[in-house]
Amino acid sequence: MGRYVLRRLLQLIPVFIGCTFLIYVLVWSIPGNPFAGMCGERPCPDSFIAMMTDKYNLDDNVVVQYFKYMGNLLTGDFGETFSGLDVGELISLRYPVSVRLALVAVAIEAVIGLVAGILTGLRGRGFLDNLVLVSTLFLIAIPTFVTGFVIQILLGFQWEIMTPTVSSEANWSELIIPGFVLGSLSMAYVSRLTRTSIAENKRSDYIRTALAKGQPQRRIVWVHLLRNSVIPVLTFLGTDIGTLMGGAIVTEGIFGINGVGRLVYDGILSKEGVIVTGVVVLLVLVFLVINLIIDLLYAVLDPRIRYD
Amino acid sequence: MTDPTAAAAGSTATRDSESYVIAAEHVEDVVAKPGKPRSLASDAWHDLRRRPLFAVAGSVILLLVIVALFPGLFTDADPDLKNLAHTREPPSGDAWFGYDLQGRDVYARVVYGTRWSLLVGLGAAVVTVLLGSVLGIFAGFAGGWVDGLLSRIGEIFFGLPFVLGAIVILTLFRNAGVSGALPIVGAVVASLAVLSWPVAMRIMRSAAIAAKQQDYVKAARALGARPARIVFRHLLPNCLAPVLVYATIALGAFIGAEATLSFLGIGLRDPAVSWGVMIADSRNFVRVAPHMLLFPAGFLTVTVLAFVMLGDAVREALDPKMR
Numbered sequence: 001m002g003r004y005v006l007r008r009l010l011q012l013i014p015v016f017i018g019c020t021f022l023i024y025v026l027v028w029s030i031p032g033n034p035f036a037g038m039c040g041e042r043p044c045p046d047s048f049i050a051m052m053t054d055k056y057n058l059d060d061n062v063v064v065q066y067f068k069y070m071g072n073l074l075t076g077d078f079g080e081t082f083s084g085l086d087v088g089e090l091i092s093l094r095y096p097v098s099v100r101l102a103l104v105a106v107a108i109e110a111v112i113g114l115v116a117g118i119l120t121g122l123r124g125r126g127f128l129d130n131l132v133l134v135s136t137l138f139l140i141a142i143p144t145f146v147t148g149f150v151i152q153i154l155l156g157f158q159w160e161i162m163t164p165t166v167s168s169e170a171n172w173s174e175l176i177i178p179g180f181v182l183g184s185l186s187m188a189y190v191s192r193l194t195r196t197s198i199a200e201n202k203r204s205d206y207i208r209t210a211l212a213k214g215q216p217q218r219r220i221v222w223v224h225l226l227r228n229s230v231i232p233v234l235t236f237l238g239t240d241i242g243t244l245m246g247g248a249i250v251t252e253g254i255f256g257i258n259g260v261g262r263l264v265y266d267g268i269l270s271k272e273g274v275i276v277t278g279v280v281v282l283l284v285l286v287f288l289v290i291n292l293i294i295d296l297l298y299a300v301l302d303p304r305i306r307y308d
Numbered sequence: 309m310t311d312p313t314a315a316a317a318g319s320t321a322t323r324d325s326e327s328y329v330i331a332a333e334h335v336e337d338v339v340a341k342p343g344k345p346r347s348l349a350s351d352a353w354h355d356l357r358r359r360p361l362f363a364v365a366g367s368v369i370l371l372l373v374i375v376a377l378f379p380g381l382f383t384d385a386d387p388d389l390k391n392l393a394h395t396r397e398p399p400s401g402d403a404w405f406g407y408d409l410q411g412r413d414v415y416a417r418v419v420y421g422t423r424w425s426l427l428v429g430l431g432a433a434v435v436t437v438l439l440g441s442v443l444g445i446f447a448g449f450a451g452g453w454v455d456g457l458l459s460r461i462g463e464i465f466f467g468l469p470f471v472l473g474a475i476v477i478l479t480l481f482r483n484a485g486v487s488g489a490l491p492i493v494g495a496v497v498a499s500l501a502v503l504s505w506p507v508a509m510r511i512m513r514s515a516a517i518a519a520k521q522q523d524y525v526k527a528a529r530a531l532g533a534r535p536a537r538i539v540f541r542h543l544l545p546n547c548l549a550p551v552l553v554y555a556t557i558a559l560g561a562f563i564g565a566e567a568t569l570s571f572l573g574i575g576l577r578d579p580a581v582s583w584g585v586m587i588a589d590s591r592n593f594v595r596v597a598p599h600m601l602l603f604p605a606g607f608l609t610v611t612v613l614a615f616v617m618l619g620d621a622v623r624e625a626l627d628p629k630m631r
Contacts, residue, residue: 016467022464137616138609140612144568146601149594153594153598249471250471250571265572268475283469287467
């Protein structure tokens with residue numbers, strides 16, 4: 001186990017460097033003058049260009065630039081925006097909001113998805129099964145931004161149940177509806193995954209054995225069936241936390257949530273490369289580490305899997 | 309090609325002496341002929357035709373393809389004709405879906421927008437599957453350090469957040485001055501494909517690794533078939549099914565992704581007006597003119613739904629466990 005963890009950690013390093021380098025090149029090698037339109041109507045003064053070129057090491061080759069940037073990052077220095085704001089501070093203000101949103105989304109999708117999946121998986125064909133299948137199909141087919149829009153209009157403007165946008169503090173209760181929108185797609189996957197997993201395991205030999213030994217129904221379902229069926233669902237949910245923490249640009253945009261998704265979107269539009277690279281480095285790191293933890297959890301949950 | 313004669317001669321000895329198998333190439337033909345029930349593909353096709361899900365999804369997709377190819381058949385109105393007198397008028401007998409902000413017929417625009425949405429979905433699915441399956445089958449077949457290297461490269465692209473990566477790539481294209489309908493579609497297709505090929509690669513790779521262990525591949529290798537022949541004649545036909553299922557579902561997902569990117573203002577734009585662009589145009593008028601959002605969004609949903617359903621039906625038909 002220890003050696004496996006070590007090998008996986010070592011494998012993370014090239015992937016992490018590759019990912020962040022790719023984004024760095026994409027963001028900083030944008031063709032054209034990087035200072036175009038930055039000083040209003042007039043061209044930028046030479047002293048400003050010289051200062052900025054020096055600050056972002058723009059004279060160096062892009063590989064050297066990248067390693068200088070990463071060197072600073074390792075000491076905790078995320079750099080400064082063109083207007084002199086500290087990027088690390090910007091991120092530390094915004095990131096908790098995004099994490100909260102992702103957690104709310106995952107909690108909602110886990111509860112609703114698991115309940116729907118377990119009910120339909122246990123009962124088999126019937127009205128409920130068809131209802132869940134059709135509604136999950138629709139959830140998969142409707143893009144998130146349309147769901148978000150429609151819910152915002154209906155609940156926010158027409159029926160006035162919620163405030164259409166989230167305040168800058170972004171309390172847990174305010175994030176429930178945006179979290180529902182963000183998690184709606186994965187909710188469909190969770191319920192389908194649970195359903196097929198239970199339906200498959202229901203026919204397995206160990207369930208037949210448990211039945212044959214005369215175990216009570218309750219114990220068969222809760223101990224034998226669910227514990228084995230829920231493993232793939234848990235790994236999906238784990239990966240989803242990693243994805244949702246970086247993929248909330250659309251939801252944050254619709255509900256006006258001041259999270260890291262909007263920060264990076266604004267950063268791209270205003271060509272603030274430092275913000276974009278800083279946020280992406282963080283997101284990639286979170287994504288990779290969560291995936292590693294999920295892989296390790298797999299062995300804990302399913303004793304049949306051994307790493308060596 | 310030295311041993312195949314000996315190896316093949318050994319195998320013919322057990323069969324009728326009249327079938328002269330000289331090179332490895334002929335072995336498979338001989339084996340395939342004698343009254344084999346049905347191949348997996350034709351079996352799946354038999355099963356598919358009897359599924360209502362497939363019939364519904366198939367006819368919706370067929371209709372959409374006809375709309376995309378010949379939009380003139382479905383509407384006489386000009387999608388670009390602006391008449392400010394009609395601005396944001398709700399649906400009526402003249403214009404079934406109403407008018408948009410600049411007084412253009414929403415129905416005509418939705419009909420003419422079909423081709424751009426489908427084109428992006430199809431293009432991205434084809435590029436993703438081609439790139440992913442070529443690399444995947446290569447990685448799976450070669451194994452060793454080639455597999456390790458390709459898998460790591462795949463992980464790098466897989467690790468990039470999807471929407472974020474697409475925005476960055478598309479901004480790059482935009483700053484490079486890409487304009488005109490087809491180049492813009494190309495840029496969107498490229499950004500979608502660059503970020504999703506690792507998924508197709510993983511599917512193909514695991515299928516190739518599983519197929520590589522099969523006896524027919526070992527037999528072909530023993531008969532002296534070259535690697536290229538093993539890959540194209542033996543591995544590819546047996547690994548294609550899961551990738552095709554993925555491609556069908558991904559096609560729908562790419563249409564949705566294009567709409568999301570257009571909604572953010574960096575996907576398709578003016579000469580190529582897709583449903584996503586129309587939804588983005590409607591965002592500030594949703595409260596006063598909901599028809600501007602609902603009709604393109606409805607078409608989008610039905611299209612994605614059709615492709616997801618088709619993918620589900622094909623997967624169930626190909627997977628004997630589900631029957």
